[in-house]
Amino acid sequence: MSSALMNGQAGWSSWPAPAKLNLFLHIVGQRADGYHLLQTAFQLLDWGDSIRLRVRADGEISRATELPGVSLQSDLCLRAAKLLQEHAATPLGADIAVEKRIPMGGGLGGGSSDAASVLVGLNLLWQTGLDIDTLAALGLRLGADVPVFVRGHSAWAEGIGEELTAITLPEQVYVILDPQVCVPTAELFRAPELTRNTPRGTIRGLVSGELVANSFAPVVRARFAAVDAAMHWLDRFGESRLSGSGGCVFAAVSNIEAANAIAQQCPPEFVVHVARGINVSPLLKMAHEFSVAG
Ligand SMILES: C[C@@](CO)(OP(=O)(O)O)[C@H](O)COP(=O)(O)OP(=O)(O)OC[C@H]1O[C@@H](n2ccc(N)nc2=O)[C@H](O)[C@@H]1O
Ligand SMILES: Nc1ncnc2c1ncn2[C@@H]1O[C@H](COP(=O)(O)OP(=O)(O)O)[C@@H](O)[C@H]1O
Numbered sequence: 001m002s003s004a005l006m007n008g009q010a011g012w013s014s015w016p017a018p019a020k021l022n023l024f025l026h027i028v029g030q031r032a033d034g035y036h037l038l039q040t041a042f043q044l045l046d047w048g049d050s051i052r053l054r055v056r057a058d059g060e061i062s063r064a065t066e067l068p069g070v071s072l073q074s075d076l077c078l079r080a081a082k083l084l085q086e087h088a089a090t091p092l093g094a095d096i097a098v099e100k101r102i103p104m105g106g107g108l109g110g111g112s113s114d115a116a117s118v119l120v121g122l123n124l125l126w127q128t129g130l131d132i133d134t135l136a137a138l139g140l141r142l143g144a145d146v147p148v149f150v151r152g153h154s155a156w157a158e159g160i161g162e163e164l165t166a167i168t169l170p171e172q173v174y175v176i177l178d179p180q181v182c183v184p185t186a187e188l189f190r191a192p193e194l195t196r197n198t199p200r201g202t203i204r205g206l207v208s209g210e211l212v213a214n215s216f217a218p219v220v221r222a223r224f225a226a227v228d229a230a231m232h233w234l235d236r237f238g239e240s241r242l243s244g245s246g247g248c249v250f251a252a253v254s255n256i257e258a259a260n261a262i263a264q265q266c267p268p269e270f271v272v273h274v275a276r277g278i279n280v281s282p283l284l285k286m287a288h289e290f291s292v293a294g
Contacts, residue, residue, distance in 0.1 A: 010054075011055065013125065013290075015120070016051075016283050017050065017051050017116070017117040018044050018045050018046065018278070018282060019044075019045045019048040019049075020149070021043045021045065021174060021250055021277070022042065022107070022242075022244045023206065024213055025039070025214040025216065026038060026039045026040070027196050027198055027215040027216075028197065029196065030196055036196065037158070037159065038158070038159075038161060039156075039158050040161065041155070041169075041211070042157055042161075043277045044152075044153070044154045044281050045275040045277060046277075049099060049113065050099040050101075051096065051099075051121065052096070055093070057093075058093055060093040061078055061081045061094055062094075063077065063097070065099075067100065070104075076111040076118075076142055077098060080115040080122075080142055081118050084119055084122055084128065085122075087130070087134075088123075088128035094122055096118060103180070106178055106182070106183075106243070106248040107242065107244030108176070108248050109145045115146050115149075119135045120135060120152075120283055121287075124287060132150060135150045136150045145244075147162045147164060151166070152281035153280055153281065165203070167203065169277060173253050173258075173259045174252055174277065175234065175250060176274070177266065177270045177272055178270060178271040178273070179224070179247050180247075180269070180270070180271060183245050188216055188245040193222075198213070214242040220245065227246050229269075230247075230270050231249050234249055234250070237262045238253055256276075259274040
């Protein structure tokens, strides 16, 4: 492996795990097993977590950093590594460290992206040679949002989020507000007041800017006053939208300077991030560099 891809500490390599926004999200039905059918647009961002991986010869999979509130059993990075290890029947193990920036339970897909980066990174480090379709299918077993991060392209999504069509969107700047509430996704999907028959949209509608609604927004705003307040505040600068099941909200702005000016005015109860939409994930670029470096 090229030394340029190692991050300085013996045996460790660093893998990006970008955040996502859901530019819109329509819940259009429900499957017999209770999972919801949706339409959404996943916009990858140039901002996110970093995962560091180090191969172990003894087969152990261990986390090298604490993830507050996340037990070993529920840690998506450890679960991803174990799933790949079992599937590929490799005797190798790994140490996994996460530099967490994406707020947990914020609707920005942090856990899913971390898991995808572990799958893609370890598949290369362990030389298990699985193709992207197989990694995406393994990822789907960990969460509906994992496949888009494995495939590494902003995408139009249907089904439960796994039927993906890569799309190329303008690389827009976004102001993202984190109202610092952890919204439990499963509970939101169970909400009796959730609209489950939103009319279907089209990619053309997305591109023309008609599709901005999120089926979760009325439910989340009614249940979490801080999310409602964040949307009201952001509405002063652009049409605010909810990402995923929340609690983070965002608005598109014209450029970085405008975004930074808005960020500077942000009230202290919200954490603000400025990020740019990207069509291709840095994970995909890293994986390519790694493969080329051999
Ligand atoms: C709402 C979305 C939109 O991108 O994102 P987040 O808000 O989580 O970021 C996703 O659909 C979330 O995907 P993900 O976070 O991977 O959820 P999962 O772990 O697969 O599912 C958590 C639980 O939500 C419910 N669930 C999830 C996805 C789906 N299409 N229908 C469902 O009913 C199921 O009860 C499931 O047990
Ligand atoms: N590496 C991880 N990063 C974030 N959350 C994780 C991770 N592993 C497990 N989790 C669990 O998954 C939940 C959802 O995480 P996250 O992906 O950050 O939010 P969302 O699904 O709202 O986008 C968290 O509340 C946490 O309990």
